Amino acid sequence: MKKISISIGVLTLLSFTFGACNKQLNVYPSTQEVDGRIITDTKSATTALNGVYYQFAYGSTDYNSVPSTKWYLVNEEIPSELSGMFTNISTTTLGDHTYNATTYGMDFIWNYGYSIVNTANGFLKNIAPVSSISANSKREMIAEAKFLRAFGNSQLLLYYGQYYDTTSAYGIILHTEFVTPDDIYMPRTSVAAAYDSILSDLNNAIPDLPNTNSSIAYANTWVAKLLKARVLINHGSAADYAQVISLTKDIIANSPFTLEANTKDIFLSKALTSQEVMLGITPFPNQTIKWSDYIYYVQDGPSPFMDGLFNGDPRTPWYIKNIPTNYGTYEGLTKYYPGDVVNATAAPISENCYAFRLTEAYLLEAEALVASGGSMADARALLKTVMSHAGFTDFSGVDAATTTSDLQLLIVEEEMKNFVGEAGQDWFAVRRLPFATLQSLLPNVTNQSLLILPIPESEITSNGKIKQNPNY
Numbered sequence: 001m002k003k004i005s006i007s008i009g010v011l012t013l014l015s016f017t018f019g020a021c022n023k024q025l026n027v028y029p030s031t032q033e034v035d036g037r038i039i040t041d042t043k044s045a046t047t048a049l050n051g052v053y054y055q056f057a058y059g060s061t062d063y064n065s066v067p068s069t070k071w072y073l074v075n076e077e078i079p080s081e082l083s084g085m086f087t088n089i090s091t092t093t094l095g096d097h098t099y100n101a102t103t104y105g106m107d108f109i110w111n112y113g114y115s116i117v118n119t120a121n122g123f124l125k126n127i128a129p130v131s132s133i134s135a136n137s138k139r140e141m142i143a144e145a146k147f148l149r150a151f152g153n154s155q156l157l158l159y160y161g162q163y164y165d166t167t168s169a170y171g172i173i174l175h176t177e178f179v180t181p182d183d184i185y186m187p188r189t190s191v192a193a194a195y196d197s198i199l200s201d202l203n204n205a206i207p208d209l210p211n212t213n214s215s216i217a218y219a220n221t222w223v224a225k226l227l228k229a230r231v232l233i234n235h236g237s238a239a240d241y242a243q244v245i246s247l248t249k250d251i252i253a254n255s256p257f258t259l260e261a262n263t264k265d266i267f268l269s270k271a272l273t274s275q276e277v278m279l280g281i282t283p284f285p286n287q288t289i290k291w292s293d294y295i296y297y298v299q300d301g302p303s304p305f306m307d308g309l310f311n312g313d314p315r316t317p318w319y320i321k322n323i324p325t326n327y328g329t330y331e332g333l334t335k336y337y338p339g340d341v342v343n344a345t346a347a348p349i350s351e352n353c354y355a356f357r358l359t360e361a362y363l364l365e366a367e368a369l370v371a372s373g374g375s376m377a378d379a380r381a382l383l384k385t386v387m388s389h390a391g392f393t394d395f396s397g398v399d400a401a402t403t404t405s406d407l408q409l410l411i412v413e414e415e416m417k418n419f420v421g422e423a424g425q426d427w428f429a430v431r432r433l434p435f436a437t438l439q440s441l442l443p444n445v446t447n448q449s450l451l452i453l454p455i456p457e458s459e460i461t462s463n464g465k466i467k468q469n470p471n472y
Contacts, residue, residue: 039126042133048123049141052148053217055115057281057353068287071353072421074112077293077300078105079427084442085420087303089330095303097444100454101472107456109159114175116152120145121178143208147219147227150201154231157194158428159453160469163234166192170469187465195235202228212256216272216280222255223279223356229364233371234428241372248365257358263390263418264318268338271352278358283351291350295337298323298330300421305441307331309417314391319420333421355423362386363415367432370408383411386418409437447471 039045058070080086081094093099099106123145127138153172162168171194173186189197202224209221229247232240251257260266260276272280283290293299302310302320310316323332323341334341336350366382369375384395401407412429419425430438431451439445454472 039123039130040132041130042137045123045127045130045133045138045141048126049144052116052119052123052145055112055119056148056151056355057217058112059284062287062289062292066287066289067284068289069281069283069351069353070289071281071355072290072293074109075355075423076353076421078109079424080421081300083416083420083427083430084303084444085306085309085416085426086300086333088300089298095444097442097446097450101457101460101468103454106453107458109155109453110456110459113152113156113159114173117149117156117175118179120149120152121175124149125178139208140210143205143224144219146201146205147209147224150198150205150224150231151227153194153198153201154227155424157191157198158234158424160455161188161194162191162452162469164236164431164448164451166195166235166237170467173463173466185463185465188467195231198231199228202231215282216277217282219279222251222257225251226278226356226361226364229361230425230428233364233368234432236371236432238372241368241374244368245365245372245374248361248368251358251361252365255358259358259362259385259389261389263315263359266354266357267336267352268318268349271349276358277354278356281353281355283348283353287351288346289351290353291337291346294333294421295323295341295344295350296325296346298325298332301330301332306420309413313417315417335421353422357422359386359389359418360415360425363411363418367408367411367415367429370404370411371432373404376402376404376407379407379411383407383414386414390418405434405437409433 039048058074060068060070062068077086077088078094081088082097084095087095091104093103094105124142127133127141127145130138133141153174156172157163161172162170168191169188171189171191174189174194174197175186176197205219206221206224206228209219209224211221213220225247229244229251232247233244255278256275257278258275260270260274266274266276271277272282294301307320310320313319319333319335321332321334321341322329323334323344332341336352337344337347338349339345339347362382363386366379369379369382380398380401384398387395387398398407398410401410412433415429416426419429430441433441435448445451449469449471452469455466455468459466460468
């Protein structure tokens with residue numbers, strides 16, 4: 001088979017050392033090849049697996065060629081613009097929901113997802129025949145790669161596939177093998193087949209992943225369970241809700257993670273050392289790219305809709321501040337920035353990103369309870385727990401939510417506020433509301449087809465086997 005190179009970057013993750021951890025994230029590979037026999041032993045397997053994590057972190061360089069992780073571009077800014085929470089000073093296309101297949105940025109998440117999937121497939125292909133790695137280590141590495149492949153495919157499905165209709169033919173291109181010139185262009189699978197593949201990967205990964213990994217930058221069994229819950233709640237059947245409740249109860253009761261007493265401490269002081277963080281993106285040393293976008297240039301900031309949601313919220317004073325710049329004063333998201341906005345200086349803590357936090361388990365359980373006709377009292381208790389850690393002391397609004405629709409809206413609004421600019425949960429959550437309720441919040445979403453993005457025009461042009469999403 002002909003070997004091909006991936007142009008998305010070298011197979012590496014982060015130039016950071018985590019003490020005595022088994023995987024050394026500062027080990028750089030000597031090749032950009034992800035096909036061919038690059039795995040011969042534990043060391044080379046570790047380097048190759050780091051390459052998959054590098055794609056997960058969206059590793060690259062900034063405009064000054066400084067190595068940086070750009071997770072925030074695809075997993076923070078884009079979904080929060082789509083959810084109406086962010087306004088982009090350069091364009092309002094995403095927030096206005098006027099995008100089409102040629103709109104700038106339509107391929108960002110597409111390329112991101114398939115980069116993860118293809119590097120995971122390359123790793124899985126090349127580790128399979130290697131016998132010089134201990135059985136336990138090999139099994140765990142394979143589980144990590146399957147978790148990462150599931151994450152990549154779930155992003156593709158939730159952004160580009162008709163995830164809400166399991167009978168739909170508009171799923172994703174499902175690559176289960178490393179892409180070669182012979183099979184790069186393939187048709188879409190059904191939505192049901194995409195869900196089956198993602199859940200199969202997660203079901204295979206969960207028993208073989210460790211309870212805790214060598215660093216918070218690597219997957220563990222609890223993160224895989226939370227991703228499974230995230231996928232299932234969007235699948236949305238009665239059986240799915242029951243599984244979401246079971247998974248999240250297990251995570252809350254038995255995982256080593258605990259809610260931070262004060263949510264603010266996660267982002268402004270403890271960062272990835274917080275016991276609430278289940279999987280995080282560790283930045284390169286000296287990167288300032290996320291701080292620059294949010295604080296220096298205020299590229300993305302709170303929208304009027306977000307301001308309205310945060311009216312009276314105890315997080316507002318540290319989430320949202322007016323930031324003076326050379327181009328004027330703009331409202332900025334200061335969720336990640338502990339410094340003075342008048343004399344803003346880069347803060348290393350601002351560069352951290354958070355892929356999975358324990359709070360999500362509480363809110364997904366609450367949402368699944370309401371959606372399945374379960375205990376409203378239990379759902380309220382879960383919501384109140386999350387809100388209390390965010391600084392709320394008055395829960396009269398939660399107590400007044402006596403209908404399932406009212407309580408569902410409160411839970412979704414908390415998901416949007418808690419996870420704005422974080423890992424896409426704000427956009428995923430608001431789409432689970434009844435469509436009329438969603439439109440009352442986001443009137444620019446004029447039809448259901450806008451809940452997913454168009455397949456990028458470049459893919460439609462080059463791949464004659466793929467069909468565009470309806471109404472694009």
